[in-house]
Amino acid sequence: MRDKLTIGAFQTSALLIILTLAGITLFLFREGLPALTQAPFEGLVFAVHPENLVQNLSADDCRGLFQQNLEWSVVGGPSVPVVPIHLYNLERYVGNHATPAKIKSFLDSVARIPGVIVALPKEWLPASLRPIEVKWSAWGSLFGAVRWSPTYEPLPEVGIWPLFLGSLWVTFLGLLITIPFGVIMAIYTAEFLPKSLYYPIKVLWEVVAGLPSVVVGFWGLVVLVPWLQKFFHLTTGETALAAAILLGWITIPLMASLTEEALSNVPRLLVEASYGLGATPWQTILRVKLPAIRASLLTASLLSAGRILGETMIVLIVSGNAPVIPTSPLSPVRTLPATLAAELGEAPVGSYHYHTLFFLGLVLFLLTLILNILAYATLPSEKST
Amino acid sequence: MRYWGLLLLLGLWGCTPRELITIKGSDTVLPVSQALAEAYLEKKATPLISVTGGGSGVGIAALLNGDTDIAMSSRPLKLAERLRLEAAQRTLIEDTIAWDVLAVCVHPQNPISHLSRENLVAIYTGAVTNWKELGGPDMPIVVYSRESSSGTFEFFREHVLRGKDFAPSVRFIPATGTLVQSIAQTPGAIGYLGIAYLNPTIKPLAISGGSNTPVLPAKNQAALASYPLARPLFYYYDRDARSRLAAFLDFIHSPEGKAVIEKVGYVP
Numbered sequence: 244m245r246d247k248l249t250i251g252a253f254q255t256s257a258l259l260i261i262l263t264l265a266g267i268t269l270f271l272f273r274e275g276l277p278a279l280t281q282a283p284f285e286g287l288v289f290a291v292h293p294e295n296l297v298q299n300l301s302a303d304d305c306r307g308l309f310q311q312n313l314e315w316s317v318v319g320g321p322s323v324p325v326v327p328i329h330l331y332n333l334e335r336y337v338g339n340h341a342t343p344a345k346i347k348s349f350l351d352s353v354a355r356i357p358g359v360i361v362a363l364p365k366e367w368l369p370a371s372l373r374p375i376e377v378k379w380s381a382w383g384s385l386f387g388a389v390r391w392s393p394t395y396e397p398l399p400e401v402g403i404w405p406l407f408l409g410s411l412w413v414t415f416l417g418l419l420i421t422i423p424f425g426v427i428m429a430i431y432t433a434e435f436l437p438k439s440l441y442y443p444i445k446v447l448w449e450v451v452a453g454l455p456s457v458v459v460g461f462w463g464l465v466v467l468v469p470w471l472q473k474f475f476h477l478t479t480g481e482t483a484l485a486a487a488i489l490l491g492w493i494t495i496p497l498m499a500s501l502t503e504e505a506l507s508n509v510p511r512l513l514v515e516a517s518y519g520l521g522a523t524p525w526q527t528i529l530r531v532k533l534p535a536i537r538a539s540l541l542t543a544s545l546l547s548a549g550r551i552l553g554e555t556m557i558v559l560i561v562s563g564n565a566p567v568i569p570t571s572p573l574s575p576v577r578t579l580p581a582t583l584a585a586e587l588g589e590a591p592v593g594s595y596h597y598h599t600l601f602f603l604g605l606v607l608f609l610l611t612l613i614l615n616i617l618a619y620a621t622l623p624s625e626k627s628t
Numbered sequence: 629m630r631y632w633g634l635l636l637l638l639g640l641w642g643c644t645p646r647e648l649i650t651i652k653g654s655d656t657v658l659p660v661s662q663a664l665a666e667a668y669l670e671k672k673a674t675p676l677i678s679v680t681g682g683g684s685g686v687g688i689a690a691l692l693n694g695d696t697d698i699a700m701s702s703r704p705l706k707l708a709e710r711l712r713l714e715a716a717q718r719t720l721i722e723d724t725i726a727w728d729v730l731a732v733c734v735h736p737q738n739p740i741s742h743l744s745r746e747n748l749v750a751i752y753t754g755a756v757t758n759w760k761e762l763g764g765p766d767m768p769i770v771v772y773s774r775e776s777s778s779g780t781f782e783f784f785r786e787h788v789l790r791g792k793d794f795a796p797s798v799r800f801i802p803a804t805g806t807l808v809q810s811i812a813q814t815p816g817a818i819g820y821l822g823i824a825y826l827n828p829t830i831k832p833l834a835i836s837g838g839s840n841t842p843v844l845p846a847k848n849q850a851a852l853a854s855y856p857l858a859r860p861l862f863y864y865y866d867r868d869a870r871s872r873l874a875a876f877l878d879f880i881h882s883p884e885g886k887a888v889i890e891k892v893g894y895v896p
Contacts, residue, residue, distance in 0.1 A: 310793060330708050332791050339704045394776045395793050405796070464806060469813045479770045479814040481799065564775075564800040575799055585775045585802050591689060 271608055275601035282379040283595035284397050287330070287362045290372035294357060295320050299376040302384065306398040308360050315358055323358035330363060331396040362397040385602070391566035391577070393586065393596045401599050405566040407606065409576035410552060412569040413486050413562065417551040420491025422544050425498025430528055432499070433506045452496040460560035463489045468561055477573060481563035484572040489561060490551045498547045505539035506532055538621055545618035549611050555580040579607045647675035649876060650696045653687015654779045655804050656728055656822040657700035657861050660892045667888045668879050677876065681803075684779030691720070691864055697873060699864040702728060702779030702822070703786075721870065723863040725880050726894040729823040730783065730857035731832040731845040735815045740764045742834035742842035745856060748788050751818060754795025759816065771798045772807055772819035780804075783859050784820055820857075823847055824893030847893055861894065 289305065291297060297320045300308070307313030309327040316322045328350070334341070337349050346367070353359050354369035361372060368374070377398075380387070388402030432444055463485055471480035509532050517527040533540075563575025564585070583600055590597040651661050658681040665677035687699035688709060704722070705713075713720060732748065734740060740762060743751075750756040751769055760766040773794060774781045785794070801807040804825050811817040812829035823845050826832060834842035837856030845855055852858045863880075865873055879885050886896035 310791070331706065334707045335786070335790070339707065339710075341707070390796055392793055392796070461806075464809055472813070478768045478816045479799075479810070481810065481814075559802055560806060564802075565797050567796050575797075577800070585800065586777060592693075 268608070271601060271605055274598060275603075275605035276598075278385065278401075278595070278598040278602035279381045281595055281598060282381070283399050283401075284362060284377070284379070285595070286364055287397055288365050288368050288374050289360065289362050289377045290368055290374045291320075291360050292354070292357050293371060293373045295373070297375060299378060302377060302379050302398055305360075305377045306395075306400070309362070309398065321357055326353065326356050326359045328353055328359065328361045328363070329397045385599075389568060391582070393599055399596065399599075403603060403606065405568050406577055406579050406582050406603065408568050409483070409562075409566075410578040410580070410607070410610070412574075413483055413490065413558060413576055413578055414548050414551045416483060416487030416572055417491040417494065418544060418548055420488060421494045421498045421547050421551070422540075424491070425495045425543070425547070426502050426533075426540070428495060428499035429502035429506060433503045434524065434528060448496040448499065452493065454493065456493065456554060456556040457560070459489055459493055460557040463557065463561040475573060479563070481561055481575060482573045483562060483569050483576040486558045486562040486576065486578075487572070489557045490554055493554075493557070494547045494550050497550055498543055501543035501546065502536070502540060505536040505543070508539075509535045541621045542618045545614050545621065549614045549618070552611060552614070553580055553607070555584045559584055579603050583607075647872075649675050649677045649698065649873060651677065651679045651698040651700055651863075652682065652690045652696040653698075653700035654684040654702040654861070655681040655774075656684075656702040656778075656780055656824070657725075657863075659824055660726060660861070660889055660894055661700055663888050663892045664876075664880055664885060667884070668876055671879075672875070675872075675876070683775065683777035684782065685777045688864065691866075692716075697865060697869055701862045701864060702859065703782045704860075704862065705864065719867040720864045721867050723865070723877065723880075724860045725863050726861045726889045726896050727852055728859055728861050728894055729845045729847065729851050729855055730780065730820055730859065731823045731826055732818065732820045732835060732857070733811055733826070733830040733832050734818050735811060736829065736831045737815060738764060738831065740833065742836065744836045744842070745788060748835070749790075749792060752784075752789055752794055752798065753792050754797060757797075767816045769818060770814050770816045771795070772810055772817060773798050773800055774804065774807065774821075775800045775802050780820065780822065783857075787857065787859075788820075822894075826893075847890075847895055849895060852895060858895075 289300070295315070297315070297318055300318060304313060304318050308315070308318070308325050309329065311325055311327065313325070314322075315325055328336075333346065333349075337346055341349075350361075350363070350367060350369050353361070354371050359372070361368070384401050385403050388400055389404050390400040390402050391405050392400040428448075432441065436444060464481075467488065468480035468485050471477065471482065471485055513531055513535060514527060517531045522530065558576070558578045559581040562578065562581065564577045564581060565575040566577045566582075567574065569576045583604055586596070587600050590600055651665070658679065661679045665679055669677065684699075684701040684703050687696065687701055688705065690696040691699035692709075692712070705720070732743065738759065740759060743762065747756070747762055751771060752773070756762060756769070758766065758768055773784070785791070799810075801810060801819070804821050807819050807821055808825055808827065808830060811819045823832075826845075832845050834844045835856055836842040840854075840856075843851070843855045845851060845857070863877070870877075880889075889896040
């Protein structure tokens with residue numbers, strides 16, 4: 244009876260956990276996928292002066308007009324100055340507390356300017372203006388652009404490449420630190436550490452792994468960043484390298500304990516055979532043990548990569564956060580999780596910005612999923628050892 | 629054993645929270661709200677006041693979702709936000725609690741002492757990338773901005789860039805404290821922040837708007853008129869919640885409250 248109850252309790256909690264995870268995943272998809280179908284200016288109509296012959300505009304050209312970086316003549320319009328009016332710059336002209344009547348009369352007066360282009364809700368559109376089509380390609384905007392400026396109105400830029408490559412770049416650089424140091428730590432603790440020191444050292448690792456990342460990040464900003472700046476003669480030390488060093492450092496305990504576990508599973512037979520042939524302990528480690536745990540090392544590296552990829556706070560503080568495609572370890576980077584952390588709080592629920600951020604979350608989720616599947620696929624089976 | 633449940637209930641009743649006001653939003657308004665809450669609680673025990681930052685956008689979003697009583701904001705509600713409120717038939721009260729002066733700061737060793745608004749636009753849109761182009765030393769400009777969730781960012785984009793977009797090389801910093809640290813340790817840095825955060829590790833610049841003479845940011849009424857980057861700080865709350873918040877709001881506008889605001893570094 245008691246056994247049955249216990250088993251039932253375990254089954255129920257396992258089921259609950261699985262259901263919660265499935266729920267979270269579904270939510271991520273539900274909120275992220277609209278970024279592929281929705282346009283950021285839903286509910287807005289673009290319109291121009293009736294004598295302007297432009298029929299339709301690409302999103303990029305239209306953005307150029309609104310930023311006044313582009314002349315009408317370039318896109319086949321009249322040779323007059325561009326006058327962009329949209330919901331968000333209206334308050335510059337009519338004030339923040341304008342009544343609907345005042346807004347209406349202002350819009351009617353701008354409708355007479357030959358170079359005007361407006362982006363307004365349908366009900367506010369002055370009747371004399373001629374609506375035009377702005378072509379927004381969801382895939383093109385996400386994957387075909389290299390600028391991330393998601394709050395620019397009325398046409399945000401949401402190219403995910405800088406963030407995606409930023410994440411991969413930091414993860415790659417971090418692994419360059421985690422893997423060698425993790426393996427060295429593992430060999431040292433497993434093979435050379437006196438038994439009396441073993442547990443104190445283990446506890447120390449756990450403490451390092453458990454440090455709040457905001458503490459590590461701020462330490463990095465105050466100590467590591469100025470140091471990098473001096474050492475490399477940089478204009479600022481807030482770089483991918485700073486983030487990678489810190490992330491690599493906090494991931495060493497994970498890499499080391501996974502490696503150590505694998506080392507302890509190397510069959511005694513192999514080790515004793517090696518000693519029997521007259522090999523030194525060092526030779527045994529390099530030539531016998533490490534080759535024997537190759538597959539486990541790959542698994543450990545992939546799991547470490549997953550840990551680095553998902554870390555948020557440290558990169559937010561020390562990486563500079565500029566959304567540019569990284570070209571060297573000394574470039575600033577903005578990663579996927581840092582972007583989510585910085586922007587999700589202010590994105591109105593259901594807006595295009597909100598869906599785009601969840602889409603980033605989805606990309607991050609898929610990346611992590613792939614890493615974990617690879618990690619389990621490379622896990623050595625019982626037979627191979 | 630069967631009385632445990634009863635005991636538990638009694639215990640819960642015993643620690644029913646005292647009345648609580650939550651204030652959320654702008655990091656710029658955060659220090660003044662904290663100081664006001666502390667000063668208020670020294671006098672009266674209730675209601676408790678909980679203050680959290682995150683940025684103006686975060687506070688306003690929380691107020692719209694009903695997650696906070698007061699949203700603190702360093703920018704007025706956007707027209708679009710007002711229209712959304714109107715559609716939801718809610719009336720918010722806008723309470724100007726203080727004035728802030730935005731300081732544009734550089735590293736203390738940077739010889740540049742003043743810039744025009746046009747210079748700032750050129751720097752933040754990436755048209756100018758070296759201090760030497762502005763009469764300074766040959767040193768790349770490291771441009772810092774607050775994250776897009778902050779009202780300071782919105783104010784700067786609207787009043788300095790006037791709708792132009794930030795260059796992609798601009799570094800976005802999630803909190804003002806971190807921004808001060810970054811400017812202080814980066815010789816080529818430039819960044820903007822509320823004057824209350826100024827300290828001797830960074831150097832404020834005199835700013836000229838149009839053809840005026842450059843003016844240094846200062847914490848007084850005169851600065852509000854002559855300095856181009858002064859802005860009001862707001863509390864927003866639901867009209868229906870006013871009676872519950874009245875004691876605290878009255879305290880803010882009392883001479884005592886004004887003294888606290890002045891001490892934090894804003895103009896009441």
